[in-house]
Amino acid sequence: MIVVTTPTGNIGRHVVRHRLAAGEALRLIVRDPSKLPHDVREQVEVVEGSHGDAAVVDRALRGADAVFWLCPPTPSPTPAAATVDFARPGAEAMRRHGVRHIVAATTLGRDTPWQERAGNATGSIQMVDLLRTTGAAVRGLALPAFMENALRQAPAIRQGKMFGPIAPDKKLPHTASRDTGAAAAGLLSDRSWSGQEDVPVLGPEELSYTDLAAIISEVTGREVRYERQTYEAYKEAAIGYGLTDAFAQGFVDMLRAKEEGMDNVAPRATAIIGATSFRQWVEEELQPALAD
Template sequence: MIVITAPTGNIGRDLLPLLLEASPSEKLRVITRDPARLPDAVRECVEVVVGSHGDAEVVDRAFEGADAVFWLVPPDSSRPPADGWLGFTAPAAKALAVHGVGHVVGVSALGRGTPVADRAGLVTASLAMDDLIAETGVAYRALANPSFFENLLEEADSIREKGVFTDVVDADRKAPLVAVADIAAVAARLLLDRSWTGFEDVPVLGPEDLSPTDLARIMTGQLGRPVRYERQPLDELRTTLVGYGLDATFVQGIADMKQAKDNGLDAGVTRTPETASPTTFEQWCAETLKPAVLS
């Protein structure tokens, strides 16, 4: 029995079909607030526990009889990062131990062991979550991810209307980037294998490092229109996000994460055949970003 949290999120909605196709005999249980958001074909093949996976009673029911869990904490912009990741995960950590769950695959971040890991905001909270899960004694694989290609979907309107996307990092700062579909594929492989033991990070780095300048060039070619990068001052980002009503400490967590990335947070892992993932930015632009921008 595999339990999937956040089954309708970016990663979960790719993960579920992979598991169903690869191992039709594997029992799957999902935790979701709204079962109606599950595709009909998926809902018919899984057991559904309704509720939040941050709720102690919900995870207690969901983890009973489970062999493995896919764990993802949804960012909560109304809470400080430590509360968001550690507070949300604490009931699940207890339930993992109570029910003797053997394996957990969690969505985490790059940066463990780097000089800036302890002041990287949301990433620091995510790495602390990994430690909390590992302390239960469960075999744990933390998917150590860089930024997602999909983050650029938030810029689709700006790219369409102004030909501009923004961030706070240096225009020539090269870093790994990854498609969520590739993260889901690694998660599926680990969840179905379960021969692994102990606690390890599993980097998922995409096929190459890219800078904002590289991204602008590739988007220009794929979209058939000029796209340029504008570097946003960090203070301006903070002011904008606080103006949207986000918790001030959460906003500071975003700012600290972005500053850490600009200082090399994601650059500490060597890309190998094991850590690379296949989806190129060109491919993702053609299949995902272009329809969003041109719609």
């Protein structure tokens, strides 16, 4: 039995589809079961509630062999509250029920100079450290920025702009959620692995934000330019969206670490390289969203 968290999210839904196609028995933890596609709902066990709730995860993890774990992107007082504190009941339940394999979504940055000063990325790494204390075999899928982040800027893109604090010419890896889901599903399929380590999941190329804007322009026929913000302006905007000062600062610290090179040190030779290029992602996901 595999337990999947966030089964209606950008990554979790791909994990579910891959493992159902292989005939795997799944148990899904979901806040709102009505958001599950009808065909999925008919093939799985459902535990309703939050996987940050001790009673919910205790019920869901009974008899489980493996877990896909992802902390939801919920605004919290601090980065640690969003990751480590959220995952604590789950880690205790995994230990109590003897879960043997854990695949967890995390960030790049482990064993780098930025590990302890990368804000939200640091919190995510510490969350995987907590899961490691369960004694299970653990694979942290270490992720860069998601291609899907561009969807958040759809209103600005329609006006010909993209915004961010990272230098426009800084080349960085990006990954598609579908490829992360496929990577997680693959690890859950063949559970012959042991030990505890992080595995980077990277896209096929490194691109700057100027490159991303150029690709969007070429694919969509809309001229889009990347405009750099100050980190102070970025933080003010994040607070304006309802984030606490500490959580907004966590994003600032994470993006500074990325700009300084945190995401560039992951060795591609040992990473899982996703098949989806940014151009393909724009064609298949961003362009239709801009037309809505």
